[in-house]
Amino acid sequence: MDPTLVNRLDVRVNRLDDVRGSVIQDRIRDVLAAHGRMAVDPREVDSQADLYELGLTSHASVDVMLALEDAFDIEFPDEVLKKSTFASVRNIEQVVEGLAKSSA
Numbered sequence: 631m632d633p634t635l636v637n638r639l640d641v642r643v644n645r646l647d648d649v650r651g652s653v654i655q656d657r658i659r660d661v662l663a664a665h666g667r668m669a670v671d672p673r674e675v676d677s678q679a680d681l682y683e684l685g686l687t688s689h690a691s692v693d694v695m696l697a698l699e700d701a702f703d704i705e706f707p708d709e710v711l712k713k714s715t716f717a718s719v720r721n722i723e724q725v726v727e728g729l730a731k732s733s734a
Contacts, residue, residue, distance in 0.1 A: 654702075658722050661701055662686075665693040677720040682713070691716040698722070704729040 655677065662672035662681070669685035686694070694716060695706055704726065706715075715725050 654726060655719060655723050657701055658698065658719055658726065661694055661697045662719070665697045666690050667693075672719065675719070677723070678718050680717055681719070682717060686716065688713070694722075698726060702726055702730055704733055 656673075659673045662668065666672060666681070666686050667690045668681065672681070672684075675681075675684060691713075695711070699705055706725070706729065710725050710729075715721055
């Protein structure tokens, strides 16, 4: 196969992954906005920001988890039910992506 074509295909796959990731992150941020009861708009924070420092409580994180399960048609297993899972948008995204892939 032509190396130029392979390179173009790799670039397109990477772009698709970026778009897919941003869609997932947008949905996560929407769930956080609706259920996180945080002092700030989660759509405006860095993906690595500590959500607990921004006002997310452990009680609200349970509401977020339940809403994420509905939004992504996944179920959080016991081993990922820890504070660090919900500490940042990026952490949530990584767990959701992993669960979505394993349930597909």
